[in-house]
Amino acid sequence: MVRGTAWELIHRCNKEEIDQYLIDRAKKGFTVVQTVILAELDGLNTPNAYGEHPLFDYDPEKLNPAYFELVDYVVKKSEELGLYVGLLPTWGDKFNKGWGVGPVIFDERNAEVYGQTLAGRYKSNNNIIWILGGDRVPENEQHFNIIRSMAKGIRKTDSTHLITYHPSGGKNAIDYFNEDWLDFDMFQSGHSRLVKEYQYVLKAREKSPDKPTVNGEARYENIEDRFWEKEKFGWLDDADVRVSAYWSIISGAAGYTYGCNDIWQMYDIYRQPNLQARTDWKVALNLPGSSQMGFMRKMFELFPWQNMNYDSSLILNENAENESYIIASISKERDFILAYTPTGKQIDLDLSRMKSNTVYTYWFNPRSGKFKYIDQYGRDSQPVFKPWAEGWGCDFVLIVTGEKLDIAKFYNE
Missing domain, CATH: 2.60.40 (Immunoglobulin-like)
Structure with missing residues (x-):
């Protein structure tokens, strides 16, 4: 029910730091953590904590086994702690560069091969949820077909684990992929105090077939409100987290994803901050919003x-x-x-x-x-x-x- 956002966990953290994050979230009542294999922050060029890159020659068919040992570790450690992993095969800039770093490396053929390879690697792990997309919406037929091909590749080997799609802000996945492989809808309500999260849930419920929907990216704690605007609106806080969470769940969402600006990027003072990250992630673990998500889960679980x-x-x-x-x-x-x-x-x-x-x-x-x-x-x-x-x-x-x-x-x- 309560999910956590750790996009850069695999890319930036060592095993001790991974343990620290996962143990904290498990203790606070989280059920899912979301993270990315081919990460957003220059994930193809900047190595992980052990000096490893995910691919050889930028080729999705040439996986680096040493890099994927850490992916395996995250999946296994999460399972030990009773956590599911919402696993993104790639961030969206690798198929639709948009505002990202890229480079674009996927086409229809290698996307299918990559999906099938990942599915084969993790089909025996019970705690995987596949999340395609990575903060992007498809803008042309090639983008659509790359995602469909990746889903097809997963399904060739893995008929068990759920698949969904993570769109960009203000969008529902089902608006783009109301297809058989999309097991449940995911929306990104975005990082604004003006957002009415319940409207995304109600919109999803109007679609046919009626699939469960999850708020996959909502107002982050400790991020600037509407950071993309020139005008300054202050910072989002734990109250924003609670409002977006309760609006989502009480209106009918099947889950809510907590996010923190400092934690998604695993920021510390020695890194270049994104979106004005200002608090080291290990300290930000103790911001009030995450504990309050555990309170919310326990309250809801008193009822069906x-x-x-x-x-x-x-x-x-x-x-x-x-x-x-x-x-x-x-x-x-x-x-x-x-x-x-x-x-x-x-x-x-x-x-x-x-x-x-x-x-x-x-x-x-x-x-x-x-x-x-x-x-x-x-x-x-x-x-x-x-x-x-x-x-x-x-x-x-x-x-x-x-x-x-x-x-x-x-x-x-």
Whole structure:
């Protein structure tokens, strides 16, 4: 459910650093880590921590075994820790250079060979999720066919592991590849406080067939808000992480990917920073947003959250679609409701939609992972639920259940 972004993990880190990152994320409740074999930051020319390049002669059919020993290590260590690896065969600049370093090395033929080779190497590992694309959308037929060929190559050998696609900002994979090989949709909602992440989920649900969707790249903690603009809007923080995460999951996403500007690039003070990275990654591991993702996972796992149905009509008070937009879902059995207020705005909730005549209500604090019991009500009552703080960073989850929650179990696990 909770994924982590470590694009440069294989390219820049040694085994001890890889262990440090993976152990930290496993302890915090992450389930998937996303990383890249042919990395974005000059991944073909700049060697890994052991001086190895991934390919000989820039040829996707000539893999360097010494480089891939570290890829193997990441996959194996992740499996030991109970983590899946969202493994990108390549960053997008290797088939569509765009704004990247490149060089472009893929065509339809070698993309298929490369995909089949990777699939053969990792088909016996149970913790692989294949992610094609790498922050790109296809711009011409050749781009489309390269990706299709890579997927075809994987499927020739590997019929088990899931495959998806990582598009660039503001896009859903299913907009480009609504094809049999795409097992689930992935979208990149991007790095802006103005983004309404739930809209990507709702758009995906309108497609046929209805595939699960995951927010694969959202607002990064510790990155400039809308960094591509000339105007300065400040920095995104843990509140941005929480808003984009809860908006994504409560609207129906199957997963959410946490990202941090310092961690995706494994930045330290001796490296050239990208996008004004400012905190060494080993320190940034302790930024609050990542721990709060673990709180979120534990809260959702109190419920069969996969059975939630997004329903905006549950919110009875005025609810403009701005940074304070309240989002709510109700279970198919009508035995629980989860409503999220991003800035502490009061919630007027339609309790009559619950099946039980008596309901129990709680606040969940996403910053601390703590619950506060509110009261019990009849389903025909109309209470106003007002959090005790309001403003940016004062987000809360309102929980309504037909039976009392076992809060002690939550704290003890």
